[in-house]
Amino acid sequence: MIRRLGAAILLSFMSTGPAVPTEIETHYSILGFEDLEGWADDDHAAALSVFKNTCADLDEPDWSSLCAVAFDASDARQFFELFFRPLLITDGQDPLFTGYFEPELDGSPVRTDRFRHPVYRIPPEALEARPWLTRREILTSDVMQGRGLEIAWVDDPVELFFLQVQGSGRIRYPDGRVIRVGYGGANGHNYRSIGQELVRRGVYQAHQVSAQVIRNWVRRNPVEGQELLFHNKSYVFFREVSQVPSNQGPLGAMNRSITPMRTIAVDPAFIPLGAPVWIEKAGKDPLNRLMIAQDTGSAIKGAQRADIFVGTGDEAGGIAGRIKDPGRMVVLMPIQRAYAYLPEDLQ
Known part of the structure; x- marks a missing residue:
């Protein structure tokens, strides 16, 4: 899921924590719950409910035991404080919070004069050849034609591009029916930011770039805009996931529905998927909240990098697009696991 930006990376962790690339100098420190700004004021029961949605998929003994206890917990705050320790993980990179959402596009189950941009399933050969064809080659050749790979x-085309960036979304048909699509694979090329490319070309300065700015520029400059989209060689395919009820969020990297303003996407090289994470987001709209790491993304790299799932539709998209803030996040680890990260003389 790209999620989000191709959010599908690794679901395996060592007994003492996820593997961290050796070239990164990573530091760990145990904090107290009193060190978490706003901890006492959060809705811990809401966080516990989201934690229970995915904790059964954490199959290591300490996590499994805590998941069982979670379903019997009558005091959510006490549950987290009793069985977890806040672990601050830093890797020398500046902390950054961004936002993502589930877009809703207008579409059709068949091609028409208006609806002529296909949402594709992944072809079998794209699973075997890594990397496969580029975005340009997929969209300007006949390799996908006549194979029944169109979902809708x-x-x-600009909204379709951003659907691929988000990794999941809804498509509303003219008769009112809605289908949901989720990440179904990719062509194996690395994601390249078209926002950064606009900055490199001198079209905008970095602080001016947002998803809406990019949309508007591509629409005003259709020929150059198409070339700009081709700059990102990565291409995401989808699968229909309409079995997920409409009152639930899209599927995240754990193949479970994610929850607005309680789910974050993280780098699983540092934070196990399913773990509770305390975030302290600064910026114009500060946010101190216990979230659950239930998603990943190809642009979400680093111990202090997170993407906040805002919700579904244009309003959520507007909010998500404005999030680009510093802050801090602290993962809550089972007690023995948390201390296992520390050097032996500090354990």
Whole structure:
């Protein structure tokens, strides 16, 4: 899921924690709950409910035991404080919070004059050849034609591009029916930021770039805009996931529905998927909240990098697009696991 930006990376962890690339100098320190700004004011029961949605998929003994206890916990705050320790993980990179959302596109189950941009399933050969064809080669050749790989057709190639960036979304048909699509694979090329490319070309300064700015520029400059989208060689394919009820969030990297403003995407090289994570987001709209790491993304790299899932639709997209803030996040680890990260003389 790209999620989010291709959010599908690794679900295996060592008994003492996830493997961290050796070239990164990573530091660990145990904090107290009193060190977490706003901890006492959060809705711990809401966080516990989201934790229970995915904790059964954490199959290591300490996590499994805590998951069982979670379903019997009557005091959510006491549960987290009794069985976890806050672990601050840093890797020398500046902390950064961004936001993501589930877009909703206008589409059709068949091609029409209006709806002529296909949402594709992944072809079998793309699973075997790594990397496969580039975005340009997929969209300008006939390699996908006549194979029945179209899930739906949409009316806006720019919105389709951002659907691929988000990794999941809804498509609303003219008769009111809605289908949901989720990440179904990719062509194996690394994601390249078209926002950074606009900055490199001198079109905008870095602080001016947002998803809406990019949309507007591509629409005003259709020929150059198409070339700009081709700059990102990565191409994401989808699968239909309409079995997920409409009142639940899209599927995250753990193949479970994610929850607005309680789910974050993280780098699983540092934080296990399913772990509770305390975030202290600064910026215009500060946010101190216990989240659950239930998603990943190809642009989400680093111990202090997180993407906050905001929700579904245009309003959520507007909010998500404005999030680009510093802060801090602290993962809550089972007690013995948390102390296992420390040097032996500090354990």
